[in-house]
Amino acid sequence: MTNQPFLSERLQGFGTTIFAEMSALAERTGAVNLGQGFPDTDGPQEIAEAAQQAIRDGHNQYPPLPGILPLRQAVSEHRARFRGQHFDPDGEILITAGATEALAAALLALTGPGDEVVTFEPYYDSYAAGVALSGATRRVVSLRAPDWSFDPDELRAAFTPATRVLLLNSPHNPTGKVFTRDELQLLADLCCEHDVIAVTDEVYEHLVFDGEHIPLATLPGMAERTLTVSSAGKIFSFTGWKIGWACGPADLVSAVRTAKQFLTFVSGTPFQHAVAVGLRLDDAFFSGYTDQMRAKRDRLCNGLAAAGFDVLTPQGTYFASCDISSLGEHDGRAFCLALPERCGVVAVPTMVFYDNKDVGAHIIRFAFCKRDDVLDEAIARLATLNR
Ligand code: PMP
Numbered sequence: 308m309t310n311q312p313f314l315s316e317r318l319q320g321f322g323t324t325i326f327a328e329m330s331a332l333a334e335r336t337g338a339v340n341l342g343q344g345f346p347d348t349d350g351p352q353e354i355a356e357a358a359q360q361a362i363r364d365g366h367n368q369y370p371p372l373p374g375i376l377p378l379r380q381a382v383s384e385h386r387a388r389f390r391g392q393h394f395d396p397d398g399e400i401l402i403t404a405g406a407t408e409a410l411a412a413a414l415l416a417l418t419g420p421g422d423e424v425v426t427f428e429p430y431y432d433s434y435a436a437g438v439a440l441s442g443a444t445r446r447v448v449s450l451r452a453p454d455w456s457f458d459p460d461e462l463r464a465a466f467t468p469a470t471r472v473l474l475l476n477s478p479h480n481p482t483g484k485v486f487t488r489d490e491l492q493l494l495a496d497l498c499c500e501h502d503v504i505a506v507t508d509e510v511y512e513h514l515v516f517d518g519e520h521i522p523l524a525t526l527p528g529m530a531e532r533t534l535t536v537s538s539a540g541k542i543f544s545f546t547g548w549k550i551g552w553a554c555g556p557a558d559l560v561s562a563v564r565t566a567k568q569f570l571t572f573v574s575g576t577p578f579q580h581a582v583a584v585g586l587r588l589d590d591a592f593f594s595g596y597t598d599q600m601r602a603k604r605d606r607l608c609n610g611l612a613a614a615g616f617d618v619l620t621p622q623g624t625y626f627a628s629c630d631i632s633s634l635g636e637h638d639g640r641a642f643c644l645a646l647p648e649r650c651g652v653v654a655v656p657t658m659v660f661y662d663n664k665d666v667g668a669h670i671i672r673f674a675f676c677k678r679d680d681v682l683d684e685a686i687a688r689l690a691t692l693n694r
Pocket residue numbers: 404405406407408431476479480508510537538539540541546549550551
């Protein structure tokens with residue numbers, strides 16, 4: 308028997324992600340799972356068919372390190388079509404094992420002990436782990452319910468001489484916030500003033516229901532210092548395929564590629580071919596998808612409100628939040644752990660994504676990327692809570 312602790316010091320406290328914990332809870336109790344954000348309906352058949360065709364065509368060995376050229380070209384075309392950004396498929400685009408790998412590789416490549424990473428809390432859980440793995444330190448700025456605003460002075464104070472990276476997620480998981488142009492301008496000004504690199508997680512870029520998705524890289528002075536990250540998982544409802552990408556200036560992408568080659572090296576050849584097909588679908592597919600998810604947002608939010616919940620309607624993403632204070636509840640984690648037993652629904656406590664637990668203790672998150680009958684069943688169960 309060894310006396311060595313198995314988990315390294317850098318990973319202390321990271322245990323099992325809340326999504327895995329909550330999915331296991333849903334499985335164990337048979338509760339309706341509105342916890343982990345994955346769609347329960349697959350994406351377009353023609354994309355799935357393209358993956359099968361790629362396997363039949365023999366695209367089954369390692370792809371090139373930066374990803375197959377047709378996918379890099381399709382990413383480039385997609386960024387130009389929807390965002391007015393221009394990236395050279397040869398050197399400015401890197402295909403990754405989901406956005407998760409792009410973000411981890413970026414943090415490992417760009418930061419180390421003594422460096423600081425500024426991000427907003429609540430943050431997507433892999434951010435804290437990625438920063439910890441690189442040995443850097445996170446500096447969080449709080450987004451506060453109900454409007455998910457932040458204090459500009461708190462943001463300014465988070466930038467120090469040690470700041471190396473701003474890690475921004477918009478549309479934002481778990482709050483559903485879509486950062487405004489004014490907010491992005493302040494972030495851009497701070498990045499330029501402090502010579503900081505921005506890493507932007509835009510996986511929900513096609514899930515904006517109110518307002519507009521503005522990539523930080525499109526603000527003046529930012530293209531040269533921004534790594535733009537996105538993923539097919541959330542755009543096409545194939546979260547298990549894990550095809551993501553990172554775009555930016557060639558030297559920045561090259562640094563990320565150096566780290567990435569020792570994480571997975573490469574992955575998902577046939578899926579890369581299929582995602583290239585998906586990114587070239589016509590505009591009607593993308594707008595139709597947004598409309599479909601907006602309808603689900605409205606279905607869940609209206610249902611939750613009718614069931615007596617204090618709903619914080621999101622502008623984007625797959626997630627709606629509720630403030631449970633009005634139910635007389637103040638500990639979101641305890642509330643979510645008890646919810647399957649109380650009424651057969653799984654939600655995620657937003658407080659686990661805060662360093663300052665008090666700020667988010669009363670907020671919980673529901674995923675609405677589910678079939679309408681599943682949403683209706685969850686709402687009906689949640690309505691029984693106070694009876
Ligand atoms: N960033 C955010 C904000 C997410 O919600 C997720 C989960 N989809 C990811 C990154 C990870 O994306 P992927 O599955 O492509 O690794």
